[in-house]
Amino acid sequence: MALSKAPAVSHVRVDEGSAGQRIDNFLVRECKGVPKSHIYRILRSGEVRVNSRRVDQTYRLQLGDELRIPPIRVAEKEAGPAIPVGKPFDILFEDEALLVLDKPAGLAVHGGSGVSFGLIEQLRRQRPEAKFLELVHRLDRETSGLLIVAKKRSALTVLHDMMREGKVQKRYLTLVAGRWLNPLQHIKLPLFKYLTEGGERRVCVNPEGKPSHSIVRLLKRWQAYSLVEVELKTGRTHQIRVHLSHSGFPLCGDDKYGDFALNKRLEKEGLKRMFLHAAKLSFHHPLTDQLIELSASLPAELEEFVVAVEQAGQREYG
Structure with missing residues (x-):
């Protein structure tokens, strides 16, 4: 597995689909492939900021919150089997x-x-x-x-x-x-x-x-x-x-x-x-x-x- 290039700091605005979600769960979904232990580590260290403030892992996101997510190097995984579009439900x-x-x-x-x-x-x-x-x-x-x-x-x-x-x-x-x-x-x-x-x-x-x-x-x-x-x-x-x-x-x-x-x-x-x-x-x-x-x-x-x-x-x- 190769390491992906470290991205720059990213800024994310919370939309209606993510409002109310705990920040740790949001980051697990947003930072695909990053171990949960690393997610909690960057939260504890204050590298993740919400509206320029530190928060703990239990914080629930509010509509319009501005998130700062630090650069994270992630091991690239081999792509899994493609999901077929299939017949409409x-x-x-x-x-x-x-x-x-x-x-x-x-x-x-x-x-x-x-x-x-x-x-x-x-x-x-x-x-x-x-x-x-x-x-x-x-x-x-x-x-x-x-x-x-x-x-x-x-x-x-x-x-x-x-x-x-x-x-x-x-x-x-x-x-x-x-x-x-x-x-x-x-x-x-x-x-x-x-x-x-x-x-x-x-x-x-x-x-x-x-x-x-x-x-x-x-x-x-x-x-x-x-x-x-x-x-x-x-x-x-x-x-x-x-x-x-x-x-x-x-x-x-x-x-x-x-x-x-x-x-x-x-x-x-x-x-x-x-x-x-x-x-x-x-x-x-x-x-x-x-x-x-x-x-x-x-x-x-x-x-x-x-x-x-x-x-x-x-x-x-x-």
Whole structure:
């Protein structure tokens, strides 16, 4: 790796996209490739100035702040694989503060953990003029459906608070193995995150885990399968998958917590992905307080499988 030429002192004016961000996080993003330890060192030494004054790493940037960033020599890294522009995403709502899109299955929401790029990197590639695009929440790679992206930091901050306070209603559709009996059922089981020996992230029901609450509504039931809607009252990792699997109703096509023998059979019958779709979102706009209610239909491959199940067996419910 070669060292890049040391740049001159740079001066940056804080725009709306960076206002409210901690200065250490801003510098990590602004000075790509610079170790965090060096970022903190130049902050402590006073080499970074905001409006000609020293600040510590907890300082939150204000709109219009003038930053002085000292010259930094950075080791140039080899360029990673190019991010393809890809097919434009299906946008269901957009204004100056946020957008909501219908995420396709099979695409990670962001790069990392062996994935060179994800939806957010591709969206930024499609919109090079956008100053700020950040995920408000996440969906598993194989989950399709509604996903919120913030276009302003002020909107992101409020939406994160709303998520924590349970003010964003999220409902998912899933097909599970087995005959779900109750028209309405609350599942309250604590979820605990851990890593497997191979380093993969997993979740299990454990008294030491975080409180988690799902509300399950039965939509249709056949002899071997049930179509249910799951409302999340908390947003834990893999919550729906673990709550339903622990209850004896694994998600069809789930390769982590599902019935693996059943999944192989389902694949031959046409279901080649996990049956989980973020179908409905309801929340008040973070800046205008307007009520936003959105829905996304089942993708064709899931709708076709439901039709096949319907034709194969007599419906018992719904």
